[in-house]
Amino acid sequence: MTDQDAGPGPGRTPRLPPRWFVRSAWVVHRGYYRVTGGRRGLWRPQPDKWGTLLLRTTGRRSGQEHAVIVAYFEDGANLVTLAMNGWAAPEPAWWLNLRAEPDAAVVMRDGPRDVRAREAEGEERERHWATFRQLGTDVDGFSVRRPHTAVVVLEPR
Template sequence: MTSAMDLHGPAHVARYLETDGADGHDWRRGTTVLLLTTIGRKSGEARTSPLIYREWGDAYLVVASKGGADAPPAWFLNLAANPDVTVQIRAERFAARARTATAEEKPAMWGAMVEAWPDYDSYQAGTEREIPVVVLERT
């Protein structure tokens, strides 16, 4: 059986859900992954994405990098239409509200996320788009 460390996208989500994160939470290079479920802004359907995260006080941080692409990821666009999301960390699922980090918050939050996944700095260097940090706050 392939480890979730070798999986991306829907395959990673499926394995994470099947195992309540036992296979999928701990990912490459010592980082950790949560599942973020948004509501599609066009389809109205639930969409789940595996995302690297870090705790930030009572909240959780994720980065809308899409690997440094010039366009933001679909899940980030969905948040603009509906910031109410579901988060799963290992077996725990909870409702949250998503918001983009403010200009004042972002430098420290970005630093924490780069510590978790150093490639974020190269992703930012490769695009004109300012890559946002998203704050997930329990509701």
């Protein structure tokens, strides 16, 4: 048994469901959002829980629009999320798209918004990481599965 298999605890990586299950859950979530005409599937963050938004990016190779639902919290007018790809090692495609074309759009529970993405660094990154810790996400434990997890700030355009 490896540390990754052992579950939560000091120096241990929390267990994750199989990759196919994580990916399927997000596909079902997007489908639920579409089937309900956008009436369900997105929620605003609460003081102790992150919210969800639909992020629309432009494909870096195809030039076509792509949509993904991500967790977020608000920092003033900015929206903050993690480029975590279900905690798998590769960078999520939506983050690669935003690095190539940072202008994007989001749909939130209270409507659409145009945004520009950037990666938080230094003190800002630490502050946002700490907020995700408070929101009940074991970011420290899960992040050891990845070489780097970008903290993404979506600023209003």
